[in-house]
Amino acid sequence: MKNQYLPTSLGMYVNYLVVGMSIIILPQNMDVLAQQWQTTLGGVAVVISAVGLGRMLVSLASGILSDRFGRRLFILMGASLLLVFFGGALVCHTLTGAIILATLLGVGGASLDAGTYPALMEMFPQHQSTANVTLKAFTSIGQFTLPLIISLLVARHWWYGWSFLLCLGILIVNTLFLWRWSRFPVKSTRKDKVKVATQPVVRGNLWLDGTLFAIFGYAANGVFLLASIWLTKYGQDIVGLNDTSARALISDYSVGSLTCVFLTIWLAHRGVRDIQFLIVYTVMSFSSLLVLYLFPIPLISTLMAFIIGFSAAGGVVQIGLTIMASFFPNDKGTVTGIVTTAASVASFTVNLIAGALAANLANVMLLDVGLALVGVIAATLITMRYRYLFGTGNAQTVAPKQSET
Known part of the structure; x- marks a missing residue:
């Protein structure tokens, strides 16, 4: 203090x-x-x-x-x-x-x-x-x-x-x-970078792992952007909520996000590894979006809005960046730039696609489900690569230097 x-x-x-x-x-x-x-x-x-x-x-x-x-x-x-x-x-x-x-x-x-x-x-x-x-x-x-x-x-x-x-x-x-x-x-000063040389040389493959992290960054950013932008309109037009209740979905979504931030910090200090968060949160995100798409009723929409916010907007992108830093300990800036750019591309393209689908908002939600599925696949492959490179998965990771916000 x-x-x-x-x-x-x-x-x-x-x-x-x-x-x-x-x-x-x-x-x-x-x-x-x-x-x-x-x-x-x-x-x-x-x-x-x-x-x-x-x-x-x-x-x-x-x-x-x-x-x-x-x-x-x-x-x-x-x-x-x-x-x-x-x-x-x-x-x-x-x-x-x-x-x-x-x-x-x-x-x-x-x-x-x-x-x-x-x-x-x-x-x-x-x-x-x-x-x-x-x-x-x-x-x-x-x-x-x-x-x-x-x-x-x-x-x-x-x-x-x-x-x-x-x-x-x-x-x-x-x-x-x-x-x-x-x-x-x-x-x-630039001399501080000399410390990097003391880090363990555990490197991923730039083309393979870089591509996986870029896909993950695109999908993860696209999922929470679509949810935060279209959840209210989806609640009004598809679920049939009134204006106040539909806007409250975003508040439920944000409460879920905040809950995840604090829970993740608490669990991380008790030994839960970043790679475990990654796969659990992406599966939760896909599952909750799929349930919301299949069962658009008021009670389920409120619960799923909270879970979507928890799993898709509670820091999963930052977790991905942290894991990426362990793959490339000497090139954090380069690979972080790759994921950040992928997230920016998602911010631009995903909304254009959603705009074309806006005549039927159920299709926008289905697009979000598809992106979440891509995120699950990317997270699964990243987990496989993580175990291949680090064996038991006890590699030390470092904090990310940038975020999608």
């Missing part, structure tokens, strides 16, 4: 509270935004996919530039681009303008990732994994609270824009704090 960077880290966590809201603010306001932007639900899906396009375009480059120019610059840049999105979305009345704003949101998110994850690892070198997983917790808190706020706005017939203004207000105050009073560690 005496760490001098605690205030700065809190500011970075607050950024990810807003990032969590930004992930679902478009789908939560899908109908009214379709009218404002003079388009259809499919058009809004294209706008949502543009967020992934923005991330895909800059995710690799922003990480490299963050090493060169510092973390603070990219954190402030990312927060500023989020400000542009939340402010611009309220005054935009064209689909083209909305796509541009969504692309800037994606660029802003990638910039925040490039600055925040390395900064947290430098601020808390003895607790890197916990520091990064806590970002996931704040993201989930944002995803949990926003549907409740929007439900209140809808119930009282208030202007939808108050949800955007809330995010805008939090960001303005937080960005001013980070700009004026934040403190960051002095940039480490």
Whole structure:
């Protein structure tokens, strides 16, 4: 608690509270935004996919530039681009303008990732994994609270824009704090990398294992994105829930995500290995999505929303990155970039496919089931490769340096 960077880290966590809201603010306001932007639900899906396009375009480059120019610059840049999105979305009345704003949101998110994850690892070198997983917790808190706020706005017939203004207000105050009073560690020297040479040389095959992790990153990111974006509309149109109950599915989903974050940390400290989490969570994700698709009734949808959030959005991507680091102990940056790029491609392409299927939301859920099945297959093959390389599976893993958020 005496760490001098605690205030700065809190500011970075607050950024990810807003990032969590930004992930679902478009789908939560899908109908009214379709009218404002003079388009259809499919058009809004294209706008949502543009967020992934923005991330895909800059995710690799922003990480490299963050090493060169510092973390603070990219954190402030990312927060500023989020400000542009939340402010611009309220005054935009064209689909083209909305796509541009969504692309800037994606660029802003990638910039925040490039600055925040390395900064947290430098601020808390003895607790890197916990520091990064806590970002996931704040993201989930944002995803949990926003549907409740929007439900209140809808119930009282208030202007939808108050949800955007809330995010805008939090960001303005937080960005001013980070700009004026934040403190960051002095940039480490390249000599620190000499320590890598002391690590055990246990290497995977870059083409085989790299491809498996890329497929896993694509599938895992696509699963939780589709669920977080389309769960509310699926609840309304297929399950037959009213507006408030359908929005509550996202809150159930976020509670599941938060529960998984804390349970995973607790179990990891008691000896449960990352590779065990990986296969269990991916199977749970596939099973819960399949049940939701086959039995779209209110009680099951509520329970499955919690389990989907637990298994698909509770840190499984971070777990995958941690395992990947054990496959390539001397090339963490390279292989992390591969998975991060795959996740960004998923953010862009999966939403485009979902938009084309949006006429029947059952097909969107079936797409999510298919992605989850791909994730199970990839996780199974990764587990087989893990056992082949490490035998009993007692290899020491390290905390991931980047995430999909």
